[in-house]
Amino acid sequence: MAKRSGTTIRTKKYERFRGVDFSTDPALVDDARSPWAPNMVADNGGMPEKRPGWRIVKQFESAAVNGIWNVEFSGVKHLIAHVGTKLYRWYEDDTPSVQLMSDLPNRRTTAVYMGGYLWIFTGVKLLRYDGETAGKVSDVAYVPLTIIGRDPSGGGQVYEAVNLMSGKQKIGVLADGTSKTYILPYKDVNSVDLVEVDGVTKSAGSDYTVNLSKGEIVFTTAPAKPALGAEDNVFITFTKVIEGYNDKIDKCTTAIVWGVSGSSDRIICTGNKDYQNQDFISGFSDGTYWPDLNYATVGTDETAIVGYRRSGEFLAIIKEDNGQDSTIFLRSGLVNDDGEAVFSVKPCISGAGAVTIFGFGNIDDEQLILTGTGVYAITTNSLTAERIVQNRSYRVDPKLMTEDLTDAVSCNFDNSYLIFVNNHVYGLDGKQQKSYPNR
Numbered sequence: 001m002a003k004r005s006g007t008t009i010r011t012k013k014y015e016r017f018r019g020v021d022f023s024t025d026p027a028l029v030d031d032a033r034s035p036w037a038p039n040m041v042a043d044n045g046g047m048p049e050k051r052p053g054w055r056i057v058k059q060f061e062s063a064a065v066n067g068i069w070n071v072e073f074s075g076v077k078h079l080i081a082h083v084g085t086k087l088y089r090w091y092e093d094d095t096p097s098v099q100l101m102s103d104l105p106n107r108r109t110t111a112v113y114m115g116g117y118l119w120i121f122t123g124v125k126l127l128r129y130d131g132e133t134a135g136k137v138s139d140v141a142y143v144p145l146t147i148i149g150r151d152p153s154g155g156g157q158v159y160e161a162v163n164l165m166s167g168k169q170k171i172g173v174l175a176d177g178t179s180k181t182y183i184l185p186y187k188d189v190n191s192v193d194l195v196e197v198d199g200v201t202k203s204a205g206s207d208y209t210v211n212l213s214k215g216e217i218v219f220t221t222a223p224a225k226p227a228l229g230a231e232d233n234v235f236i237t238f239t240k241v242i243e244g245y246n247d248k249i250d251k252c253t254t255a256i257v258w259g260v261s262g263s264s265d266r267i268i269c270t271g272n273k274d275y276q277n278q279d280f281i282s283g284f285s286d287g288t289y290w291p292d293l294n295y296a297t298v299g300t301d302e303t304a305i306v307g308y309r310r311s312g313e314f315l316a317i318i319k320e321d322n323g324q325d326s327t328i329f330l331r332s333g334l335v336n337d338d339g340e341a342v343f344s345v346k347p348c349i350s351g352a353g354a355v356t357i358f359g360f361g362n363i364d365d366e367q368l369i370l371t372g373t374g375v376y377a378i379t380t381n382s383l384t385a386e387r388i389v390q391n392r393s394y395r396v397d398p399k400l401m402t403e404d405l406t407d408a409v410s411c412n413f414d415n416s417y418l419i420f421v422n423n424h425v426y427g428l429d430g431k432q433q434k435s436y437p438n439r
Contacts, residue, residue: 016032016046017032017033017034017040017042017046017047017048018030018032018033018042018046018432019033019034019037019042019395019429019432020033020034020035020036020037020395020396021033021034021035021395022035022395022396022397022398022399023394023395023396023397023398024395033395034048039051041427041429042429042431042432044431058079058081058090058097060081060083060084060088060097061083061084063083063084063085063086063106064083064084064106065081065082065083066082066083066084066104066106066107066108066109067081067082067108067109067110067111067120068080068081068082069081069111069113069118071113071118071129073116073131074131076091077091077092078090078091078129078131079091079092080100080111080118080120080129081097082104082109082120082122084106085102085103085104085105085106086099086100086101086102086104087099087100087101087102087104087120087127087129087134088100089129100129100133100134101127101134101135104122104124104127105122105123105124107122107123108358109121109122109123109253110253110254110255110357110358112255112256112257112267113257114257114264114265114266114267114285114287115285115286115287116130116131117129117130117287119137119255119267119287120134121252121253121254121255121269121271122253123251123252123253123271124250124251125137125138125250126138126165126249126250126252126287128140128287128288137165137249137287137288138165138166138246138250140288141163141165141166141168141288141289142163142165142166142283142286142288142289143163143166143168143169143170143237144159144160144161144162144163144169144170144289144291145159145160145169145170145171145172146158146159146160146161146162146169146170146171146185147159147171147172147185148171148172148231148232149172149174149232150171150172150173150174150232151173151174151176152173152175152176152179152181152182152183152234153179153181153183154183154185156171156172156173159172160291161291161292161293161294162242162245162291162292163288163289163290163291163292164245164246164248164249164280164290164291164292165245165246165249165250165288165289165290166246167190167239167240167241167242167245168193168237168238168239169237169238169239169240170194170235170236170237170238171184171185171235171236171238172231172232172234172235173232173233173234173235173236174226174231174232174233174234175197175222175223175224175225175226175233175234176225177222177223177224177225178222179222180218180219180220180221180222181216181217181218181219182216182217182218182219182234182236183215183216184215184216184217184236184238185215186215186240187213187214187215188212188213188215188240189212189215189238189239189240190212190238190239190240190241191212191238191239192204192210192212192217192236192237192238192239193237193238193239194235194236194237195207195208195217195234195235195236195237196234196235196236197223197233197234198223198224198226198233202219206220207219207220207221208220217236245292247272247274248272248274248275248280248290248295249269249272249280249290251271251272251273251274252269252270252271252272252280253270253271253272253357254269254270254271254306254307254308254357255267255268255269255270256268256307256308256310256315258308258310258315258331259333259341260333260334260335260341261313261333261334262310262312262313262314262315265284265285266281266282266283266284266285266341267281267282267287268280268281268282268308268315268331269282270304270305270307270308271304271305271357273304275295276301276303276304276305277297277298277299277300277301277302277303277304277305277319278295278296278297278298278305279295279296279298279305279317280294280295281294281295281296281343282294284341296331296343296345298317298319298329298345299319299325299326299329299347300322300325302322302325303319303320303321303322303325303327303353304319304320305317305318305319306318306319306320306353306354306355306356306357307354307357307359307360308360309360309362309367309369309378310367311330311367311378311387313332314330314331314332315330315331315332316328316329316330316331316348316367316378317329317330317331317345318352318353318354318360318369319353319354320353320354320355321351321352321353321371321372322353324350325350326347326348326349326350327349327350327351327352327353327354328347328348328349328350328352328378328387328389329345329346329347329348330345330346330348330387331343331344331345332344332346348387349378349387349388349389351389352369352371352376352389353371353372354369354370354371355370355371355372355405355406355408356370356405356406356407356408356409358408358409358410359405359408359409359410359419360410361410361411361412361417361418362412362417363412363415363416363417363428363430364415364430366378366379368392368410368417368428369389370405370408370410370419372405373391373397373401374391374392374393374394374397374400374401375391375392375393375400375417375419375428376389376390376391376392377389377390377392392428393426393428396426399426400419400426403421403422403424404421404422405421407421408420408421409421415429415430415431416428416429416430417430
């Protein structure tokens with residue numbers, strides 16, 4: 001202890017700095033913690049030091065950055081940013097940024113990478129970036145072959161599901177050599193886009209006529225019957241728009257890449273306010289194909305799905321908390337005897353509901369959720385092997401819980417989980433021991 005100009009100077013020695021503690025009276029805080037340490041972090045040796053500063057890496061117009069992603073194409077890193085209502089690309093060198101799109105919604109967006117493309121969920125339109133250009137997925141959507149083995153008068157076998165992202169579909173018909181009239185599966189179709197007979201494209205007007213209201217195609221000359229044992233030889237591509245189908249995917253706001261046994265070959269998306277407790281699964285490694293039967297209803301319709309976290313071979317689906325229903329569900333997947341992927345969902349945990357789609361993160365293999373009562377980790381009970389959640393923010397919760405967390409954004413940096421909210425940053429240091437009340 002020393003005195004200077006009548007003021008008592010007190011010193012404090014930290015041999016192992018473990019962060020702040022807002023849960024205890026300042027006079028009773030453990031010697032390894034501080035009751036107030038703005039901009040302080042622990043170095044690799046556990047000693048306190050000032051946190052790293054910040055710098056401007058790119059300057060755009062005076063508009064909000066609604067999303068930014070780092071993806072690699074052909075060994076080159078592309079930085080993609082949604083700023084205001086525009087989409088930009090630039091590289092890590094001094095190359096000027098390029099505007100890819102405009103007229104985007106001025107709201108926060110999310111994106112995932114799969115199959116060589118970046119898929120951007122804007123809540124209005126699903127977009128795809130291929131390394132050169134960006135555009136609406138609905139413009140390049142996969143056209144499914146929905147029926148095969150059909151007779152000219154109808155019937156046939158269901159082959160692929162209708163695509164939610166496109167009104168277009170194709171059917172395969174086995175010509176009988178005498179029928180000129182071919183019946184489509186729907187009446188009041190929007191258009192007939194392509195007719196092929198034995199691999200040859202036919203011309204409307206000269207080779208056939210169309211009655212859209214009846215859903216009929218009338219050939220000038222009956223297509224020839226194929227040789228014995230041959231497969232469908234007449235293929236008709238048409239458009240039948242089903243109201244609301246596109247919006248099911250276009251209005252989704254968040255997604256994750258996942259698949260059978262924890263693989264990464266499908267996109268699962270959610271966030272459509274019209275279907276708040278449903279999510280949708282893309283076709284195998286194809287974000288342009290969203291089969292209309294590939295969806296799941298998760299829990300009650302009173303609470304929305306907020307986001308996802310990987311948990312081993314399972315996918316954890318995290319919902320809002322209403323105080324009574326399950327908030328975390330587990331999705332599993334398998335391949336059945338027909339070679340088709342089948343997914344199932346079961347309730348897992350109650351009481352740890354997420355508050356924002358941007359509040360998820362991880363430290364090492366521990367998955368973290370920002371909830372209304374703090375940061376929780378999905379972990380496993382050492383005795384029963386059942387999944388449980390444990391609080392990881394006990395010592396900062398008294399201040400964190402005073403914030404409005406609905407607009408909070410989190411990220412992972414330098415083995416830390418950071419929460420940005422209301423001009424404050426809260427950090428969970430992955431180098432420290434897990435924060436329990438008794439430590």
